[in-house]
Structures are given as C-alpha cells and as structure tokens.
Amino acid sequence: RKEVEQDPGPFNVPEGATVAFNCTYSNSASQSFFWYRQDCRKEPKLLMSVYSSGNEDGRFTAQLNRASQYISLLIRDSKLSDSATYLCVVKGIQGAQKLVFGQGTRLTINP
Amino acid sequence: NAGVTQTPKFQVLKTGQSMTLQCAQDMNHEYMSWYRQDPGMGLRLIHYSVGAGITDQGEVPNGYNVSRSTTEDFPLRLLSAAPSQTSVYFCASSRSGTASYEQYFGPGTRLTVT
Numbered sequence: 001r002k003e004v005e006q007d008p009g010p011f012n013v014p015e016g017a018t019v020a021f022n023c024t025y026s027n028s029a030s031q032s033f034f035w036y037r038q039d040c041r042k043e044p045k046l047l048m049s050v051y052s053s054g055n056e057d058g059r060f061t062a063q064l065n066r067a068s069q070y071i072s073l074l075i076r077d078s079k080l081s082d083s084a085t086y087l088c089v090v091k092g093i094q095g096a097q098k099l100v101f102g103q104g105t106r107l108t109i110n111p
Numbered sequence: 112n113a114g115v116t117q118t119p120k121f122q123v124l125k126t127g128q129s130m131t132l133q134c135a136q137d138m139n140h141e142y143m144s145w146y147r148q149d150p151g152m153g154l155r156l157i158h159y160s161v162g163a164g165i166t167d168q169g170e171v172p173n174g175y176n177v178s179r180s181t182t183e184d185f186p187l188r189l190l191s192a193a194p195s196q197t198s199v200y201f202c203a204s205s206r207s208g209t210a211s212y213e214q215y216f217g218p219g220t221r222l223t224v225t
Contacts, residue, residue, distance in 0.1 A: 008151070032211050043201055043216035044154070087153065097142065097161055097210040098169060103153035 001026055004090050006102035014110050017078050021105045023088030024070045032091035033064055033071050037084045038104065044087055047073075075107075083109045112137050117202050117217035124192040124224045132187040132220050134202030140215070142205045143185040144169070145177065147198040148219075154201065160185055161209070192224045 006023045013019045025033075033050035048055065050062040050071050061074040071090075075082055088102035118133045136143065144159035146169075156169030160179040174196060176188040185204075189196060199221050203214040 004153075034213075036214075043218055044214075045216070046213045049213075091210050097159060097167075098156055099144075099210045099214065100156075100170075101146075101154040103151060 003100045004102040006088050006105050010106040012108045018076050020074045022070050022072050025090045030090045034089040035073050036087040039084050078109045080109050115215050115217035117220050121221045128192050134185045135183050136204040140204035140206050144203050145187045146201045149198050194224045197224045
C-alpha cells in the first residue's frame with residue numbers, strides 16, 4: 001500500500017462548481033499535512049497547510065481526519081485558474097525529515 | 112531574491128555518462144532536498160540535507176550522490192546514468208532544519224537518458 005494515496009482523476013468540472021478531493025495516508029504517526037498545487041510543467045507550490053482543526057483560505061478549505069487517516073481539500077466557486085494538479089503531502093514521524101507526496105489529482109475547470 | 116535555482120533546465124545523457132545537477136538557494140534555508148517526478152508516481156525523495164555537512168537518503172537514493180558543503184548549494188550527482196533515471200528533477204528548500212515548513216521548489220531539470 002502506498003504511504004499517501006490520491007485519486008489521480010482527471011476531474012472535469014464546470015466553472016463555479018464545488019469540487020472536493022480526498023487523500024489517505026498509511027502512517028498513523030504522521031505529523032504534518034499539506035496541499036501543494038502544480039501547474040503543467042511547473043514546480044509545485046504550497047497551497048495550504050492542513051491543521052487538526054481544519055482551516056480555510058478564501059475558497060479553499062482543508063480538513064484532517066486522524067481517526068480515518070485522510071485529509072481533504074474543498075474548492076468552492078471554482079475558477080478556470082484553479083485548473084492544476086493538486087498534491088497531497090505528508091510528513092512522517094517525529095525526527096524523520098521526509099515528506100511523502102501523493103501522485104496528485106488532476107483538476108480541469110471548464111468554462 | 113532568486114529563490115531556488117536549478118541548472119541545467121534540460122539535459123540529454125547517454126547511458127553510462129555522469130553529470131551533476133546544480134541547485135542553489137539564497138534564502139539561507141537549512142533544509143534542502145532532491146526529488147524526481149515520474150508520470151503516475153508523484154514526487155519521490157532522493158536525498159535530503161538538514162544543514163551544511165549533513166545529508167541523508169530518501170526513498171530512491173540508488174545511483175545518486177549528494178554533498179552539502181555550504182548552506183546555499185546542494186548538487187546532485189548521477190554516477191553512471193541509466194535510462195531509468197529519465198525524469199524531471201526538482202530541488203527544494205525550506206527554513207529550519209526540518210521538513211515541517213513550506214517547501215520552495217526550483218523550476219526543475221528535465222533529464223533524458225538514451
């Protein structure tokens with residue numbers, strides 16, 4: 001089983017729709033969680049960190065469910081510019097300075 | 112600040128050749144790392160460093176060497192290139208000596224081994 005698993009998609013949704021992705025992780029001792037965004041042929045960039053209490057940044061909401069070992073990303077009122085690949089990232093146990101990336105979920109917003 | 116820079120942007124190697132991918136950052140970040148990205152595989156960690164003089168292996172270290180003689184530079188050496196090393200390579204850095212903070216990625220090096 002992969003350490004971090006994501007549905008690769010692609011997800012094709014109309015502009016203005018709400019879309020949600022989940023990501024599961026296998027190591028229950030994982031410490032930190034992130035969502036990164038990667039545009040085609042570009043480098044990944046941090047979208048948001050994911051906190052235990054959940055957090056929101058504008059149209060984006062991230063949630064962490066430790067009991068079920070998954071994190072989620074919700075995008076409301078999607079824009080054409082949201083088209084990208086979204087990477088789920090998990091940091092391992094304390095002292096292990098390694099990040100594990102999911103394979104990414106590809107999202108296309110259609111006009 | 113230039114952020115994280117990588118050279119070259121593109122490279123074609125023949126099997127058995129060696130080369131060094133360069134990575135530099137001007138943000139005084141302690142943590143630096145190298146990833147490779149292959150279709151359907153996501154980014155996989157090759158090597159990382161929590162500070163000058165300290166390096167450690169990631170998930171896929173075989174065939175690669177690193178060194179960290181300065182805070183700014185973290186070169187990745189391919190010892191004897193193989194077609195399986197055809198990939199996009201990203202260097203990243205973050206503040207402090209941990210992986211707990213935002214990773215800043217360079218623009219990537221697209222490597223083809225024939």
